Every structure is written in structure tokens, then in C-alpha cells.
Amino acid sequence: MQTEGALARGREIAARVESFVRERIVPYEHDPRLGAHGPAAELVAELRELARAAGLLTPHILPDGCHLTHRETALVLRAAGLSPLGPVALNVAAPDEGNMYMLGRIATPEQKEHFLNPIVEGRARSAFFMTEPASGNGAGSDPSMMKTTAEPDGDYWIVNGRKAFITGADGARVGIVMAKSPEGATMFLVDLPHPAVRIVRVLDTIDSSMPGGHAVVAIDNLRVHRNQILGESGLGFKYAQVRLAPARLTHCMRWLGACTRAQEIAADYAVRREAFGKTLIEHEGVGFMLADNLIDLKQAELMIDWCADVLDTGASAISESSMTKAAVAETLFRVADRCVQVMGGSGVTGDTIVEQVFREVRAFRIYDGPTEVHKWSLARKIRKEALQRLSP
Amino acid sequence: MQTEGALARGREIAARVESFVRERIVPYEHDPRLGAHGPAAELVAELRELARAAGLLTPHILPDGCHLTHRETALVLRAAGLSPLGPVALNVAAPDEGNMYMLGRIATPEQKEHFLNPIVEGRARSAFFMTEPASGNGAGSDPSMMKTTAEPDGDYWIVNGRKAFITGADGARVGIVMAKSPEGATMFLVDLPHPAVRIVRVLDTIDSSMPGGHAVVAIDNLRVHRNQILGESGLGFKYAQVRLAPARLTHCMRWLGACTRAQEIAADYAVRREAFGKTLIEHEGVGFMLADNLIDLKQAELMIDWCADVLDTGASAISESSMTKAAVAETLFRVADRCVQVMGGSGVTGDTIVEQVFREVRAFRIYDGPTEVHKWSLARKIRKEALQRLSP
């Protein structure tokens, strides 16, 4: 738990981010360069130029390379998320934000210089090649079933495998590829595009906020120098854990921002639109949906802040972030669903961001671990604790 | 938001309360003196003697008459609530706890001496005579429709009316009676029992934790001296507001404690009991219910702490306490319902407190404002804010 005083820095940045997003980024929400697979590269560059000029690019990483605390990050990313374009514009979007976090903690100075800095500067996008196709008994979201291999070859490693749902792979300049070496799971840093890393196809999915969309990727005889191993061979899962809880949480922060804005839009609509002789919000069916949203948004915020506090103590927060991710994804989906319903016909068109937020949050209930996987691990934790209580 | 340091006092008291409740009070949970209308007076006295001996009676009021902060109170009342008998034993139960809070802030020194001190000392119970019968178009939960009257008669007032659902009226020694004087709503302090204040009947309700149950009361020509007016004539609703948000919140705290214990009991049951070849908790249907509870309990806790923080700033927290009361009552009911389901047949018997907690929390969704009344006022707040946003 952090005092108000300690959060002042984060509040100040968040306030600037909020004004910037509302004034400069929101007008781009109907830009024709927004495609089914996310905003086009040219649009991303244009938005980032605005953020750079405002001194707000990558606002959660300080000039000395330190990150804001997780609680401060929550304030900033919520503000960035007020538009689905905000996180991309400010360079706090997935997967770059999580990748920067992990590289900042594990990469060598040379690796940082070559791979991390361009991402931090908003000049390069990155992708995290972990998930594998479910068909053919690949890993899906279960990392222990990974089939991609890395075999040593002198100073080099040869990587082969198939990856699926790789967010932002199309157009990324930095790849972090997870493969199984003789020592175990290992991460390799790769310059992209690379002829051995082939985008098989970019999926058409219901979400559309992330540049490059989600790709199926084939890796055939990718040759990587051993200097490009992130950390040590065999410790890939350990590093993934470093990224895991914070990255779950930053998704929650961004989508909380988006749903907060959706609620504003829905409330504004409901006080203007009339039906059956009164404004929509005066109909209890509508007013109660918005009241439920008010409560749900507050609960999501409190869960995020709580989990951020735990992370700021230095704990890994594995189960806290599971609780938070499962609760926040489901809660925000209900919020977005109600906003759609309040908006009626306008809610299912692209005329406001409500429709997009609804689709995005639906997807969020699945990526970074479906709700059920988190509950499954929470049930195991409860079991373990009850057994300890009964026979200490 | 309060730092860990500032909460140390509350934590220390709460830890002692928790041990006391678990070790000394829980064994009374099958006491035959627990009736349909709450624990009998003799049992209450016996439990309070234990608390007094342990130095834990009325633990949220310090020897100098000051109260713990609301955040500290949350810690202490959660611990007290771990048994449905805990709050009564420790003298932090409704309605006494809220009455002590209000009297501590508004009563004159003489009134405190006569009416407040016996309650603080756990020697007297009190009742708050506000709600009126719904039939005959009485007030129900809408205080502006109050029909009980107070007419001046020299130095005295004559009070006449009908009250309903008066918790703890049967057996109370201190009554706070709300009536409409020519100046408006007014509160009168009354010594009970009193021949003019007649318990018409004590209702059979689904809850059973509160001594004296809930009574229908007839007040006929009750004569009260003007010294017994609480504060000023006509300011009754203002004083009720003083009590309102904190009393809502302490209900949330106590029932959070009770549901926390119900979850422990259900989890312990689920790791021991077997069905279809494995323990219950290994069945996902059961494990997921307990995981949902883990999340819900955390959300309830966070809402309570947030609202307590707002109260501790000195704000009236009317809408924050509406959000919290509505959210926590519904959330805890789901928790209790799942505990019943996990426990199977045992869950619907009195063999554990799970069954009682389920009934109590069902009632909590209605008293202190049904969930829908809170949502109704939240919807109005949203409307007001949206209108301000649109035409500032």
C-alpha cells in the first residue's frame, strides 16, 4: 500500500497522458488507416511522433532506464487506455511494454543497446514468440508442452518450430523466440524480418487494436548467435515468469482505461437519447446498467492497485495476478457488454469506440491465460492451503 | 489511503480479536441459547463477560472515547465477524455499534453519561426506531414518508406512531426514536422498556444473529422530556446521515468476516470429502466455486477498505458507501451461496455456521437499503455527472 505522496510522480504523468490522449489521440479513432489487423505502421509512426513531441513517449520508463512503480504505471496506463489507440501512440502497448520490462531486467548491455533501445524509443516494434499451435498437440497456452527446438551448432543455435497467435509479429523488428534447448526453455533475441521466420498468415480475429494483429509463424532453421540468447540457456520459463504477472496487469490497466471511456460515452448517450417519453438513463433498465458499471469499474481499479502494490513489494504476485486478471477481464467484459446494450444500434457500429472495446475485452478473457486457467490454479492454491490448515 | 504504519494499532487489536473469537467464541456456535430471534440475553451477557475479561469488549472505542479510524475498524470488525456471535460478544454488533457512533458525536455530556456509557460498557443494548410499516403507505425504507409524530407539550414531547423491523427493540434498554416534530425529523432518547413503547410482535425472519430479532412496535403517547432530544429538533435526518455510511460499512465488515470463515469451512470440507473417486475440491465444479469466492472475498475487502479510507478523510461517503454496500452484499451472498453448494447436505443444516451465514447475508441484501435502492441513487449520480460533462 502506497501513500498519496509516493504516487505524486505517477499522478502528474498520468494527468498529462490523459489530456494528451483525449485531445490529440481520440480524433484519430476514425482514421481510415485503422485496419482489421490493427493500426497501420504509418499511423503508428504518426501518433508516436505526436507523443514524442509532447514528451510523453514511453512515459513509464524514466530517462535513466528505471521504470515507474507498478502502482504509478497503473495510473499512467489507465490514462493511456482511454483510447484504444493511446497505448500504441504512447508506446505502452502489448507486447512491447512487457518485452521492454523483461529486456530491461535480463538483457546484457549490448543486447539492450541493440534490441531494447529502439523499442523504448518507439522506433521498433517487438514480438514474443511463445505460444504454439494447439492442433498437433502443440503447446497452446500450456508452455510445458513446447515443441520448438533449439540445437547448438558451434557458436550458433538452430531453431525450428511453429508458433501461433504471435501478436505484432507482422512488422516487428525485434523477436524474442522461445525454444527448447538441451538445457530447457531458452529465449533468443532475433532481428526481424528474417528469412527463416516466416509469417504463414495473420489471423482474422475479433480484436483489432494491436499493430500487426496475431500471426501464425513458421521458423525453419533459424540460425542465432549465442550472444543473442537472453540470459542463460534453459532459464526461459524463469524469465517468462518475470514478464508474466506485470504483463497481465498492464493489460488490465489499459482495458480499464478503455472501459472507463466506454462508460462515459454510454452515459452521455443515455442522458441525451429519449425513448418512451424520457431519456434512456431515466429508464431503470439503463440506469442500473450504468450503476453496475460504476461499481464494476471501481472494483477493477481496486484489484489492479492491490496487485500492483504486491508487485511493488518485489513479490512475484503469481496468484495475485491470476486473481486480478481473471476478475478484471470478466468484470470489464460485463461493463463493455452493458455499454453496448445502453447504446442500442449505435453500440454495434464503429461510430464510437464502444463496439471495439467490447470486442477487445472479449478477446482479453482468453489471451494471457483464459479465465478458467487462472481459476484452475487458484483452486489448487486453495486446496494446498486448506490441507496445510488441516495438518500443519 | 493509509500507510501500513498508521494501521499498526488496528492490526494489533484485530489480531487479538481474531484469536479470541476463534478460541473462545466459536465453541458457543452450537449453544442451545441461540434462538430464532438471536442469542438469548443470558448468552449475550456470558459472552461479553469473556470479552471483558480478555480486555476486548467494545474494542473499536478507545478508553478516551475516541473511535479507531474506519480503516482500523474494518480490520477489527472483520475479525469479530469470523463468528456470527463475535460482534455480539465484542459489542460491535448492529444496531449498537452505529448508535454508539452517532451518540458519541451528537449527544450532550449528560446524555452520554446516561444513555451512551451503558452501551459502550456492554451492559445495555439499544435500538434505532426509524423504519415504519410499509402497509398503510408508511415510510418503509423511504425516510421522507415518516408518519410518526412528536408534538410539544410544555417541557415535554408526545410521540405517537408505528415502527417496523426495529432490530433489537425487544430487550433494549436505550431507544432512539425518530419522529416528525413541527421542525422536522427529530430523534428522542428513551429509557426502555417503557409502557408507551409496546412490542407488538417479533417477526420470524430468515436471519437469527441479532439479539431481540426484528420487532413491530407501537408508540402511543410516549412522553419525553426535551432534554432527551438528540441534538436539535428538526435535524433528525442530518444525524441519521452521520450514522448512515459508517453503519452500512460496518455491516459489510462483519459479514466479510463471516463469509471468510464460511469459505474456510467449505474449503476444509472440500479437501476431506470424496465423491466419484477424488476429493470434492479436485472436481472443477467445486474448485472453481472456491476460486470465485477467493476473488470475491478480496474484492469485498478492497471495496470496504476504499470506502473506509474515504470516510477517514472526513467525507460523508454517501455514494461511496452506496457502491460498497450494494457490491459487498451481492458479492458476499454469492460467496455464501457457493459455500452452501460446496458443502452439500451439510450446507443446509446448522451443523456449521455456513447455513446461518447464508441466511444472514440474504437478509443483508435488503436491510440498510436494498441493493436496488442504492443502484437507483447511483444511476442518478451518473446522470447528474453526465449532464455536467455535457454542459459544464
Add this chain to the structure above:
Amino acid sequence: MDFAYSARTEALRAQVRRFMDDYVTPAIPRWQSDIEAGESHPRCIEELKELARAENLWNLFLPGLRADEPGQALSNLEYAPLAEIMGRVVWASEVFNCSAPDTGNMEILHLFATPQQREQWLQPLLEGRIRSCFAMTEPDVASSDATNIQTSIRREGDEYVINGRKWFISGAAHPHCKVAIVMGVSDPDGEPHRRHSMVLTPLDAPGVSIVRNIPVMHHLSPEGHCEIVFRDVRVPAANIIHEEGAGFAIAQARLGPGRIHHCMRSIGQCEAALELMCGRAAERRTFGRPLHQHGVVAEWIALSRIEIDQARLLVLKAAWMIDQYGAKAAAREIAMIKALVPRVQTAVCDRAMQTFGAMGLSNDTPLASLWTWGRVLRIADGPDEVHLRTVARQEMKAASELRAAVVKSRAS
């Protein structure tokens, strides 16, 4: 396909409704005051039974009722809407000799009773002279998996010796309750589904003790949900039902129609709760308008109507399937309604209680008691989860057969 009740059903519905209006509803205050006076079997019941039998509204639940047995034989589909009407008053079924658990017990005996069992137990049950209970659930094991049942039924010469503990034995506290059908293990080493047997056990046999009448959700039923201990209870070997090892199969068979009855009674209770809710919503005003003009209350009313009508149709379809194809073919539908209807009942009653505010928590309306009873039904006779598991298994089986058929038809 036809959604209208048959002419015969409509006539019976009118008759039962009239009987309820003329005799049962007016007797409620007498019943209530007898119960409050500690009477476990209010006197009005026997008077009403005579009236019902005189109108031949008797044993309506038993499709196989023989011509020489009292009452009239109805199909499950014909009986279901009558059970709905009876269900509106919790104790009314007994008046028509249609109350659980006797109905299920009579069904079993009708199928399997020896001439001696028939004379000793079935005939008095059909005539409403005695009542019975069904002793299956045990406190120490998850009894929704019937193979877990542990009570021992050991053969010794010409007798069976019963040892074990049962709970939630409904009806055992009724003063007319004379016999229990006890399920237990007769062959501990047998194949799991052939291990159990059922024996008729007189409640006055030495060694049978009713330990307590368990308050369920804080409510003490006059007929009881009892905990019973059987200690070295000896019954004649002739008291076995059907044959040794048949216990599990009989238990399975027993459940179908009984669940239809329970569910239809619950539907009747839902209708009663919805009527109360509508009445309250019409009369009571808050914030300047009647409750039914508050959108949330209107929505509760609408959702309740939708849920009730859907649930009724599914229960009726299950009844129709039992009539047409037998209880086994209707196993999926029976599991569906058992998982569904108690949820609907608790949802509808919960909304009705909320509409009544604090009054909904009191016994001034029947809602709190209906609601808690609905909550119990989500657990009694197998918790929701067990029935959903059955439905899922059947669905997976059907889906895999369908996929196989598609593959085959493409190959051909």
C-alpha cells in the same frame, strides 16, 4: 406437436384447482395453528383425504395403478399439471395421497412387491393408511454417487441385519410413517453396481432410532428430515425388494417420475411467488410510482415469466418422454430438469423477496420459506453439479455419435 393439454387433463386441472380453492386453501389457517401448537399431523389432513378420495382425486401419480386399486391411473404427462397445482401449498400433496417419498416407494413396490409385501405395505400405502420413508443418503459419504452408500445389510439365516446411519430421511417424523426402504451394502465384494440391496424395514423394529429431526435452513419440517441410526436391526429375509444386489438399479429407476413430481410442484411454487410479486408490485409505491413501473421490478417479473414457462415446457416434455419411451430414455431430460428447476425456483423467489423488502425476509409471506426450500432442492437428491455432469456425458456421447455418422456418410 401440440401444446394444449388434453380435454381430460383440463377437466382434472379444473377439478383439482376447485378442490384446492374450496377445501385446501381455507384449511391453511387450521393447519398452521395445529403446527404452531406442536401437532405434527394436523387433523385437517385426514378430513381432506376423505374428501379427495371421495372425488377419486387419489393416487394420481401412478400410471400403472390397477383397476382394483384405489384412485385413478394417469400418465406422467396428465399428472404433471396437477402436481403443479398441488405444489402451491406445501402440504397439499398428501391430501391426494400423492406425497413424496411415498409416491416413489409405492412405484417400487408396485413393480417388485411380493404378495406378502403388497398386502403388508403397498395396500395400506395406496389407501393412505400408513406412510413410508426412503433411507438412502448417508452423512459420512457423498451419497449422490450411490455406489458410496456404506450401510451394511448382512444376511444371517432367515434375516437381514442392518447397521448404518442415514440422514435427510424425509417423512420419517410423520406419525403414520411405519416403514423405511433402506438401501445398503449386501455384497461388499460384488461388482460396484450389484453390491447394494433394498430392504423393507419397519420403523418400530428394535435397533431403529430416529436421532434427530434436522432443521433444514433453519426450518423444522413437521414430517421431518431425520437422521436415523440402524443398529443390529433384524428384518425377515422376505423383506428384500426384488432381489439381492438390485439396490442400485432400483434406486436409478425410482428417480425419474419422482423428479418430475418435485419439479412440477416447484413450478407451482414459482407461479405462486410470481403472483405475490405482481400483487406487491401493483400495490406498493416507492419514489413516487408503483413498484411495477420501476424498470428493474418489471424486468424481474418478465424474466420470471420466461424462466417459468420454459422450465414448465421442459418438465412436461420429460414427463411425455417417460410416458412414451420409459424413464431410461428420458434420463437426459430428467437430469436437465433436476439441475434446472430448483435454480429457477430460487431465482424467482429471490426476486419476489427482494420486491417485498424486509417483509420478504419474514414469515408474513411464504416466500422466504419457499426460497429456502428451493435452495435445499439444489442439493437434495444430488446437487446440481452431479446432474449437469450427467447431462454433459449424454451430450458428449450424442455429439460423438453424430460426428461418427457424418464421417461415415462422407465416406460412403
Add this chain to the structure above:
Amino acid sequence: MDFAYSARTEALRAQVRRFMDDYVTPAIPRWQSDIEAGESHPRCIEELKELARAENLWNLFLPGLRADEPGQALSNLEYAPLAEIMGRVVWASEVFNCSAPDTGNMEILHLFATPQQREQWLQPLLEGRIRSCFAMTEPDVASSDATNIQTSIRREGDEYVINGRKWFISGAAHPHCKVAIVMGVSDPDGEPHRRHSMVLTPLDAPGVSIVRNIPVMHHLSPEGHCEIVFRDVRVPAANIIHEEGAGFAIAQARLGPGRIHHCMRSIGQCEAALELMCGRAAERRTFGRPLHQHGVVAEWIALSRIEIDQARLLVLKAAWMIDQYGAKAAAREIAMIKALVPRVQTAVCDRAMQTFGAMGLSNDTPLASLWTWGRVLRIADGPDEVHLRTVARQEMKAASELRAAVVKSRAS
């Protein structure tokens, strides 16, 4: 009461199912590639239409179809299960000349068309030579309250002059779509329910412009959900449907059977989604066992089956009521299914998507698209809230009549 489909219905179900298996399903890839190539009316449709018409699987939705009109006349109850089968492939209804909004339009014209209107529009529609759209919803007003409709239809001599903006006009982008039935205000000072009229408006009339095909939930329908502007559009006065001021009444009447069709198609989509879910649950393993052995997935399968079966029964009952007593008598049931079925569809599809994990978010299965379509249906044609309001009003009315009857019978 009988829950079996009639022999005729069973035969037709088998025939339609076979037609789908033999012709429609195999054409899906061709349809898909045509659509991806930008074709708004894939060629396979016209081929399939000829085959369907040859089998007389044509105009099955219209109970009043005359002997001299193409196709066969079925009751709503007979057609409903066929709509369920057709609904499994989103574009299949057109093959049988049973697609919305033409079905509703043909119904109206069948009732009200003048001989000239019949020849010019109804006959080509019945023969599947043209298509039509229904222009009611407006962006600027809450159109679920039809009295809000603002488009002006002004009489000028022998013509009507139409001015207004409509949106979500389904089918308007279909290349064969030739005519819109436009609802608008013809008598602004009239009594609210007599203010509106409907006129047949050719889409090629000067002043009609299709402003855009609105992507709905990020999905661009080839047939379109269009925004259309009418600016000083002139049509002959003879294009009025029925009479001036009849617009509101016709709009009400049009909705009943159309909602049955929509709902039954949705039920078919639920069945398709459940099949996919079961298939995935059988094949995919996580944490060491197949998904269907994970309790939560099994529960989803069971709940989906229960919800689908209940919803189907309620839709069939509504169809039966329309056949037996007319759409007006079935108004409550129609509102119930409109509020219910889209919720069931989104719930079932949502679970199926969750079972597929990330793949469920992609177009590699039809689930995401079915789910978003179900979500749209919770708003299109009146949001849930409006229909629940209707149900609640009917229920309050029924309950108050019942209370009055009880009071009266007690008094007598």
C-alpha cells in the same frame, strides 16, 4: 399435448437436412471464396435456388401461400424446425426463398397488395427473382418505439414525397434488391398510432441513396445493413400499402412470424456451436486430460443443452400459438422469445469460444461471427429491455385479472 413433430414435419426435416448436406454445405467454400473476391451475391446461390425450387422446398414460411403461388404452404409450427436447420448456415435461407427481410415483406404484401402491387412486387419476390428491404429504423430516434419514426411521407397530388434517413436496413446491398417498404409519417397531426404509413419505394427512384453499408460488430455483411437517405423521393400514390395511417398497425403485425424465424435460425446456430464445442472438448487435452473431463467445460456443455432445449420449446410453443390463435394472442410469447433467444445464443457461443481458446477469437471457426451476430440480435428489432417491458406489462395485466377473479369468487 404432444412433443413429437408430425410425420409431415419429420419428412420435411429429413428432406431439408439432406438438401443442406448434399448441396448447401458442400457449396460453403465456393460461397466463401466468392465473398472474399468481393462478390456480393455468390453464384452458387442461384444454382441452389433452382435445386430447392425443383424439390418444392420453396416459400416454406408463408402459411397463407395460395395454390397458384410457387412453393408449399406450411404452418408456423411446421416451418420452425426447418428454419432451425437452415439457420446453421447463415446464408442458406435465401436458397429456399425464406430469407429475411423478404419473408416479412411478402407476408405484408400477401395481406394487403393491390393487384398492381402484387404483379409488380409480390410475384417476383415469391419467385425469388428480386429481393426487398424494410426501411423502418432511424439513426436519430429510438426506433424500438415505432411512434418515434420521423421520416416524412407527404402526399402531393398523385405522388408521395419521401424525406428521411434510415439505417440498419438489412439486405439493401443485395444486387437483386429492388424495392424498400418505407415507414414514415404521413399525418403528423394524427393520433400517434395512425400517423404513419408504409410505401413501396423502388431503390432506383431518384433521391434514394445508399450512404454506406454499416459494419456491424466489425463485420461487413455482403447483403448489407445499410444507411439510406431518401431526399425528395417521389413514388406513385398507388404505392401505399393498405391505406394511409396503417403503418403502425402493419409494423406490429409484421413482427410475429419474423421473430419466430429469427429465433429458430438462432437455435440452429446454437446447436452448431454446441456441436463444435463438444468436438473440441473431445479432442483437445489440457493439464493431462481431455477438455470435456474438466468440470467447467462439462458444465458449459450441460447448461448449453438445457438452455437450447428450453428455448426451442418456447419458440415452438409461440409458433403453435400463432397458428392456433393468431399473432396478437401470441404477443407475450413472441416478446418472450425475442428477449430470450439472442441471450441464449450469445451465452452458448461465448462458452464455445472460450472452449476453443485463442482459436475461438479467429475466423478459423464460425463461432466469433455467430457470437457477434447474436449480440447484435440482442439490440436489433428492439433491445431486450423493450421486450421484457412488454412481457412484464402482460404479466401485470394477467395477474391483476386473476386477483380480481379471486376477489369476485370469494364475494359470490
